[in-house]
Amino acid sequence: MPLARAHRLTAAFAAVVVGVSVLSACATQVPHLAEPTDTPASAITPSETITPSETPAPEQTNDPTDPDSWLVTETAIGPVEVGGDYESTLKEIRATGVGSFDCEGVAYGFAEDNAYDILVIEDREGDTGGIAEVSVGWNSDTMGVGPRTAERLGLGSTKEQVLAAYEDATEQTSHIADRSYVTIPDNDSDSKLVFGYRDGYDGAVSVSVITGEEPAYEPCA
Structure with missing residues (x-):
């Protein structure tokens, strides 16, 4: 070559x-891209866990100027206590607009939003100057309004809810047609807490603290 x-x-x-x-x-x-590996779902942790918060219930402060803050018990609705002095109590809650009505010994007024009314009746038979009844009554399309118990019961609460909350609660019929009550007695006094019901409504249309047999139907009669 x-x-x-x-x-x-x-x-x-x-x-x-x-x-x-x-x-x-x-x-x-x-x-070269690495082969993908399966990551267990349990191994993935969020950077921040958000826990939903509940809206706190309004505090029952018994502010004499704000009936929405009044606490309902077996002896009182807010600062209006059964057996308390009628005249001095009306002076204390004067800012609510509750005042003298068409007859002696009866005070009446509406809540600021007109959702319910407030009735205070003096013990006219005993002539003690004390309060014999205080009631709030439903007066609008909204039922869950007004003063509440510590269990958040009040206008709009059903019989089942009230009976479940109080061991000594009892149902009773009324002398007035189409009405009934759930009554909770105060074992230390003569007063009792009464939730009033009317046929056709599941929720309570009135909440009263009284010394008599049942809440007054016509207080000026």
Whole structure:
């Protein structure tokens, strides 16, 4: 083989070898994505857990100017306590608009939003100057309004809710047609808490604290 041709073949072979080496080097530098791995759902933790907060119930402060804040018990509705002095109590709650009505010994007024009314009756038979009854009555389309018990019961509460909240609660019929009551006595006095119901309504249409047999139907009669 002539020497010049041998040199040409050697150079060509060397070029081929170099080219293959370059391609191999380039192939090894191509990045490869790692195979995806399954992550258990339990291993994924949120950065922040949001816990829904409940709307706090209004505090029952017995503010004489705000009947919505009044606490209902077996002896009183807010600052109006059965057996308390009639005249001085009316002075204390004067800002509510509750005042003298059409007859002596009866005070009456509406809540600021007109959603319920307030009735205070003096003990006219005993002539003691004390309060014989305080009642709130439903007066609008909204039932869950007005003074509430510590259990958040009041106007609009059903018989089932009241009976479940008080072990000594009892149902009774009324002398007035289409009416009934759930009564909770105060074991330390003669007063009692009464939820009044009217046929056709599931919720209480009145809440009263009284000393008599049942709340007054016509206080001026």
